[in-house]
Amino acid sequence: MSKETKKRPCPTCMGTGVIPGVCETSGEWQAKTPDGQICTPDANCPTCKGKGYVED
Numbered sequence: 001m002s003k004e005t006k007k008r009p010c011p012t013c014m015g016t017g018v019i020p021g022v023c024e025t026s027g028e029w030q031a032k033t034p035d036g037q038i039c040t041p042d043a044n045c046p047t048c049k050g051k052g053y054v055e056d
């Protein structure tokens with residue numbers, strides 16, 4: 001019996017391997033940024049570590 005590892009698309013990043021940055025607007029940031037918007041940069045998915053798939 002050979003054991004096969006199944007790869008499936010990562011549910012966290014939907015198979016892209018990247019968590020896209022999110023921009024948020026908040027009044028409390030308006031003094032810090034010109035448009036009151038804070039954006040997080042794109043980041044490698046922590047679940048699949050940027051591979052885009054996970055193995056069972």
Ligand SMILES: [Zn+2]
Nearest residue numbers: 010013045048
């Ligand atoms: Zn992922």
